[in-house]
Amino acid sequence: MKVIDNKESLQKWRASSADEVGFVPTMGNLHRGHLSLVERSMSDNDTTVVSIFINPTQFGPGEDYGSYPRTLERDLQILDELAANFKDKHLVVFAPRTNEEIYENDFQTKVVVNSHLTKILCAKTRPSHFEGVTTVVSLLFNLVSPKRAYFGKKDYQQLKTIERMVSDLELPIEIVGMEIIREEDGLALSSRNQYLSEGQRAQALELRNTLVELKRNYSSDFDFESFKFRYCGQPGWEYLEIYSASELLPVTASDSKIVALGALKVGKTRLIDNIEI
């Protein structure tokens, strides 16, 4: 495994490698969800690049940028162990040593998907989040020049926004959306789960359980508003919505696949999850 901590060395390495590259962008604090993306990329591609960068521009004021878990040593060890299972493949980790490695020279550009995708759901409480994500992901795409990039479906709105950006900008990158990895009781893995106390961990299951209940009850004449009224009365619910799975548009009779998405705040921890129906 090769570790690169600055942009210039990454660019030099990329210029010298003729391999098709798979790319897994992360903010570190790796868990089994991230590792499923890395494993899939390592199976699909000769070389995989994993980036570890806690991107300040996707956090709003008062959010957890300062306290976001920074566990680089441990992340590198986990990746090194994983790479040992793929003997004939290469793993490169790009972990910029400072924020200026990414945002240098008084960086002044934003990449914005200007559609409903960045105005609904999470964007209502995190209005600049998605432009922070699309800006850093496009910059990383430019540095890494991947053939494929891997994103988890837990951040469903992020996945759809990136798919749209790649399609609009004709970027020659295949976006691979990967299934949510869960704890045994159903809680979706997230770096933020570790903020939860034992009691809050139990409360957090309300999000998953409600989505499962919604799926169980869903039918063509499903009364979504009454469902919401019945299940999401507790404080902490930020949203529960259903949309078309393909583009996150209002559900119509012709949609073959829909997705229900929810956000629940447990104490200070904001959790998101979704279920395809």
Ligand code: PAF
């Ligand atoms: O999903 C994440 O961890 C981040 O939003 C990403 C894609 C690495 C961009 O910072």
